[in-house]
Amino acid sequence: MFRNELFRTATFRLTLAVVAAMIGSAALQFFFGYSQANVFEAKRSDTLLLREASILQHETPAGLEQQVRDRATDDLRIIMNATTLFDAGQHYIVGDLHSWPTGLVADGRVHVIAPEATGGSSATVLRMVAVSVPGGRYLVLGRSRQMRTELRLMMRHSMLVSIVPTVLFALITGIILSHRALSRVKDMHEAIDRIMEGDLHERLPAGRQDDDLQRLAGSVNRMLDRLEQLLDEIRDVGNDIAHDLRTPLARVRARLDRALNADHSAEALRNVIARTIDDLDQSFAIITALLRIGEIENGRRRAGFGTVDLDALVADIVDLYEPIAETKGIILSCAAGEEPIRVQGDRDLLIEVLANLVDNAIKFTPGGGRVEIHTIMNGECAMLQVTDTGIGIPAAERKAVTGRFYRSDKSRHIPGSGLGLSLVSAIVALHHARLDIMPTRVHERLPGATMTIIFPPFCVVQAGN
Amino acid sequence: MSVPPENLPPDPLPTVPRPEATPRVLLVEDDGKIAQEVIEELESRHYVVQHEFSGAAGLSMGLNAHFDVMIVDRMLPELDGLTLIETLRERQVHVPVLVLSALSAVDDRVSGLKAGGDDYLTKPFAMEELAARLEALLRRPDTSRHTMLRAGPLEMDLITRTVRRDGEPIDLLPREFRLLEYLMRRPNQVLTRNMLLEDVWNYRFIPQTNLVDVHIGKLRRKIDETGRPPLIQSIRGAGFMLRVS
Numbered sequence: 001m002f003r004n005e006l007f008r009t010a011t012f013r014l015t016l017a018v019v020a021a022m023i024g025s026a027a028l029q030f031f032f033g034y035s036q037a038n039v040f041e042a043k044r045s046d047t048l049l050l051r052e053a054s055i056l057q058h059e060t061p062a063g064l065e066q067q068v069r070d071r072a073t074d075d076l077r078i079i080m081n082a083t084t085l086f087d088a089g090q091h092y093i094v095g096d097l098h099s100w101p102t103g104l105v106a107d108g109r110v111h112v113i114a115p116e117a118t119g120g121s122s123a124t125v126l127r128m129v130a131v132s133v134p135g136g137r138y139l140v141l142g143r144s145r146q147m148r149t150e151l152r153l154m155m156r157h158s159m160l161v162s163i164v165p166t167v168l169f170a171l172i173t174g175i176i177l178s179h180r181a182l183s184r185v186k187d188m189h190e191a192i193d194r195i196m197e198g199d200l201h202e203r204l205p206a207g208r209q210d211d212d213l214q215r216l217a218g219s220v221n222r223m224l225d226r227l228e229q230l231l232d233e234i235r236d237v238g239n240d241i242a243h244d245l246r247t248p249l250a251r252v253r254a255r256l257d258r259a260l261n262a263d264h265s266a267e268a269l270r271n272v273i274a275r276t277i278d279d280l281d282q283s284f285a286i287i288t289a290l291l292r293i294g295e296i297e298n299g300r301r302r303a304g305f306g307t308v309d310l311d312a313l314v315a316d317i318v319d320l321y322e323p324i325a326e327t328k329g330i331i332l333s334c335a336a337g338e339e340p341i342r343v344q345g346d347r348d349l350l351i352e353v354l355a356n357l358v359d360n361a362i363k364f365t366p367g368g369g370r371v372e373i374h375t376i377m378n379g380e381c382a383m384l385q386v387t388d389t390g391i392g393i394p395a396a397e398r399k400a401v402t403g404r405f406y407r408s409d410k411s412r413h414i415p416g417s418g419l420g421l422s423l424v425s426a427i428v429a430l431h432h433a434r435l436d437i438m439p440t441r442v443h444e445r446l447p448g449a450t451m452t453i454i455f456p457p458f459c460v461v462q463a464g465n
Numbered sequence: 466m467s468v469p470p471e472n473l474p475p476d477p478l479p480t481v482p483r484p485e486a487t488p489r490v491l492l493v494e495d496d497g498k499i500a501q502e503v504i505e506e507l508e509s510r511h512y513v514v515q516h517e518f519s520g521a522a523g524l525s526m527g528l529n530a531h532f533d534v535m536i537v538d539r540m541l542p543e544l545d546g547l548t549l550i551e552t553l554r555e556r557q558v559h560v561p562v563l564v565l566s567a568l569s570a571v572d573d574r575v576s577g578l579k580a581g582g583d584d585y586l587t588k589p590f591a592m593e594e595l596a597a598r599l600e601a602l603l604r605r606p607d608t609s610r611h612t613m614l615r616a617g618p619l620e621m622d623l624i625t626r627t628v629r630r631d632g633e634p635i636d637l638l639p640r641e642f643r644l645l646e647y648l649m650r651r652p653n654q655v656l657t658r659n660m661l662l663e664d665v666w667n668y669r670f671i672p673q674t675n676l677v678d679v680h681i682g683k684l685r686r687k688i689d690e691t692g693r694p695p696l697i698q699s700i701r702g703a704g705f706m707l708r709v710s
Contacts, residue, residue: 277702288589288671319640320666324679352670359674 015174082142106130329367365390380457392447493523520544561602617709657704
């Protein structure tokens with residue numbers, strides 16, 4: 001199993017390829033070197049044979065016979081391997097060859113003769129020349145390919161001596177390297193398996209070397225950090241949802257329990273039921289708001305986009321919220337610029353944003369305060385601003401308020417789903433706009449909050465378009 | 466912020482006669498659970514409900530039998546809800562249709578109404594909301610071009626934009642006038658907060674505060690007199706009603 005894995009690693013495959021290339025190139029080198037040497041050696045042999053033959057041709061018959069006899073027993077055999085004198089009928093007279101080699105023609109040219117043709121006296125192939133000498137005899141000179149064979153052996157040896165250690169070294173290095181890579185990958189696999197089993201705190205092992213694998217592991221670890229953070233947030237939201245849903249349900253349960261044990265009149269029971277329905281409605285409102293936020297954050301709601309007149313929107317909202325502000329003794333007013341401001345957006349969603357902001361402003365502003373809505377062109381950007389003179393949002397909490405269920409400690413006693421601003425930020429994000437939260441005024445007991453939605457220039461519809 | 470509700474005794478459930486004693490409803494909905502709930506709710510309100518699961522079956526039923534109102538889900542097997550309604554309208558079937566849709570398809574409201582639907586309700590919905598809207602569809606509002614509207618002791622002149630109760634002029638703000646006109650065109654009919662927000666203010670969201678209650682409260686203080694039975698009644702768990710004899 002592990003061996004199979006070893007063969008599958010990229011490092012090991014690369015090693016194998018390199019080794020194969022090395023062997024191939026060495027073999028090619030050997031082949032070319034050998035064939036060059038072979039050609040050279042053949043030419044040299046032929047020259048030597050012919051020169052020797054021409055020298056011996058000029059000897060006297062007796063001298064020649066003596067020479068041949070000497071050579072057959074001499075060290076020179078190493079150079080000139082066969083020297084034999086035949087008579088005119090090609091019968092043996094003296095020398096190393098005992099019969100006329102088959103296929104040899106006495107034409108003074110070099111012939112290649114197979115060893116069996118020489119009567120078995122020589123183990124190797126011979127290059128032979130037969131010349132006629134005085135007395136009607138023939139002189140046969142032969143040279144074995146001994147040299148060539150030796151050359152080949154030598155080259156083969158030298159190649160083996162050089163290539164085998166190199167190949168072995170490459171293979172061992174490859175195996176070690178791939179082993180190491182494999183064990184790191186194995187560690188990572190195990191870590192990933194643990195993560196998949198639900199241990200989200202697990203991270204891929206960090207090695208010492210700074211290589212591709214390490215960088216990849218780093219990226220994966222950063223991704224895991226982010227995922228863990230998101231999951232934590234979701235878990236927190238889940239807890240918050242559970243808590244916010246549980247509260248009204250617990251109230252419902254307690255009330256029904258009391259009603260069951262008490263001796264209520266039909267009228268009183270009806271009252272209990274009515275209040276129970278109110279509490280259930282609150283739970284429903286939370287669920288509906290959550291579903292809506294999810295829907296908007298999925299970003300699928302673009303079909304309702306069109307040109308929206310912000311000033312008309314503000315006028316509508318004032319019309320809707322004026323009675324409620326009045327009831328609380330708050331002055332609700334709006335101020336528009338000279339030019340009408342229009343943006344690309346979904347009227348229904350934008351009015352929901354504005355309604356939520358105004359709703360919050362009225363909620364968190366004590367009686368006698370003011371809530372103002374402004375539409376402003378700031379350079380190329382369109383701004384929709386709701387300012388109040390309420391309790392404000394502390395700087396440290398400004399980011400958190402757009403999260404799900406966030407409610408400032410100061411406002412725990414004020415009812416609401418706690419989802420208004422997260423809905424607002426979801427809708428604002430859908431419009432590519434930005435939500436800024438600032439205090440309305442400093443150094444006051446009630447700093448107030450100024451919520452500004454800033455539409456980028458490309459969302460602003462220019463007049464006349 | 467919660468505005469204290471008007472200190473009125475809870476009203477008994479409305480027992481207003483319907484225009485038809487037992488209205489026939491065609492429900493085309495593939496979700497069995499929702500269908501079951503709707504059927505139970507409507508039968509308790511004395512509707513006769515015919516239920517079909519698929520768009521094709523709903524269409525053939527809608528073409529071949531008479532119904533007073535239809536409830537059609539948008540997502541249906543075989544034939545989707547909008548095509549069903551379009552086909553009905555092409556064949557000159559003008560029964561009012563309430564379109565149901567899943568929350569994620571809220572974008573499609575406009576297309577739902579364009580296809581020939583008369584009202585649109587997004588799941589999940591409260592049964593009271595469904596019942597009130599069905600009733601509104603069954604009794605088409607008085608959209609006559611009369612310049613005078615009358616409901617009980619109330620009289621509304623649409624030209625001079627004046628309102629009188631028993632001949633006494635009542636001073637109303639434009640938004641109060643709009644709200645009262647909507648109520649007077651639909652007397653003795655349960656109107657939910659969502660219906661009022663959608664139709665009077667053209668808003669399609671559920672505000673965190675009881676906005677509609679505040680507006681109704683203001684209007685009520687102007688048109689209802691102390692010591693007399695209130696004209697605008699709160700219907701517990703549902704909405705409001707302009708009760709006139």
